[in-house]
Amino acid sequence: MFLREVRFVDLPNDSKHPFNLPVFRTAHHLNMNRFLTFFVGENGSGKSTLLEGIAIQAGFNPEGGSKGNQFVTASTESSLFQYLKLSWMPKVTEGFFFRAESFFNFASHIDAAAKEPFTPDPYFAYGGRSLHEQSHGESFLSLFTGRLSHRKPALYLLDEPEAALSPSRQLALLRVLHDHQKFGRSQFIIATHSPILLGYPGATLLSFDGGSIEPISYQETSHYIISKQFLNSPGTMLRELFKDE
Ligand SMILES: Nc1ncnc2c1ncn2[C@@H]1O[C@H](COP(=O)(O)OP(=O)(O)OP(=O)(O)O)[C@@H](O)[C@H]1O
Numbered sequence: 422m423f424l425r426e427v428r429f430v431d432l433p434n435d436s437k438h439p440f441n442l443p444v445f446r447t448a449h450h451l452n453m454n455r456f457l458t459f460f461v462g463e464n465g466s467g468k469s470t471l472l473e474g475i476a477i478q479a480g481f482n483p484e485g486g487s488k489g490n491q492f493v494t495a496s497t498e499s500s501l502f503q504y505l506k507l508s509w510m511p512k513v514t515e516g517f518f519f520r521a522e523s524f525f526n527f528a529s530h531i532d533a534a535a536k537e538p539f540t541p542d543p544y545f546a547y548g549g550r551s552l553h554e555q556s557h558g559e560s561f562l563s564l565f566t567g568r569l570s571h572r573k574p575a576l577y578l579l580d581e582p583e584a585a586l587s588p589s590r591q592l593a594l595l596r597v598l599h600d601h602q603k604f605g606r607s608q609f610i611i612a613t614h615s616p617i618l619l620g621y622p623g624a625t626l627l628s629f630d631g632g633s634i635e636p637i638s639y640q641e642t643s644h645y646i647i648s649k650q651f652l653n654s655p656g657t658m659l660r661e662l663f664k665d666e
C-alpha cells in the first residue's frame with residue numbers, strides 16, 4: 422500500500438472545530454496497511470473532517486477531484502490538515518477525492534472545463550456526457566467506473582460513495598473495488614454508512630465512535646447490527662420505535 426500511516430502531530434488543545442471533536446483529542450496515529458480502509462461511525466463523529474485533511478495533505482482539491490481539478494466554490498476546509506503527517510511507501514500523486522456532498526460542484530467544474538477550447542473529450546472518463554445529464558446514481562457510478570483508473574498507482578478517497586446508489590449499484594461498486602484490488606495499483610479510504618459496502622472482505626474498519634478512532638469488526642458496527650435487526654424483523658423494531666412512553 423502507498424499511504425501507510427496517518428499521524429496527528431501537535432494537535433492544539435482547542436475548544437474550536439475541529440479540535441473539539443473527541444476523536445481529535447485522543448488520536449495519535451492510524452495504520453493504513455490494507456488495500457481498503459473504511460471510516461465508520463455516527464453522524465458528526467469526524468470522518469469527513471479527517472478524510473478531507475488527508476486529501477489536502479495528499480494534494481487533492483478540498484472540494485473534490487484530483488490534483489488537476491483546482492476549483493473553489495466555498496472555502497470551508499478545516500485546519501486539521503496542518504496537524505496531519507502522512508507516511509508513504511512509495512508516495513503516489515495520482516488519485517481522486519470523491520465527496521458526495523459537493524459532487525454537484527464537481528460536475529459543474531467538468532462542464533466548465535468542457536467549454537474551454539482544445540479540451541480533449543472532457544467527458545471521456547465520466548460516461549461520455551455531462552454528469553449533470555445523468556441521474557444522481559448513474560453519475561456516481563460513471564465516475565467510479567470511468568475516472569478511478571487501475572492503470573497507475575493511485576490513492577482514492579471516497580466520502581459516502583453510496584449516497585446515490587441503489588443496493589444493486591452498491592454491489593456494482595463492490596465489484597469495481599474488487600477489480601482494483603486484482604490490478605494491485607490502488608489504495609482506497611472510504612467513509613461510509615453502507616452496511617453493504619462495509620462487507621468488503623479483508624478491509625480495515627476504523628470506528629469513530631466512543632471518542633477515539635479504533636479498529637472494529639464488520640459485525641460489531643452499529644450499521645451491521647441495526648440493518649440486520651431491521652431486515653430480520655421490521656415489525657418488532659418498528660413497534661419498539663413507535664411505542665408511546
Ligand atoms: N466548518 C465547520 N465549523 C464548525 N463545525 C463544523 C464544521 N464542519 C463540520 N463541523 C462539525 O464537525 C463535526 C464533524 O463533522 P464531519 O463532517 O467530519 O462528520 P462525519 O463523521 O463525516 O458525519 P456524517 O456521517 O454525517 O457525514 C460535526 O458535528 C459538524 O457539525
Ligand SMILES: [Mg+2]
Pocket residue numbers: 468469470580612
Ligand atoms: Mg461525513
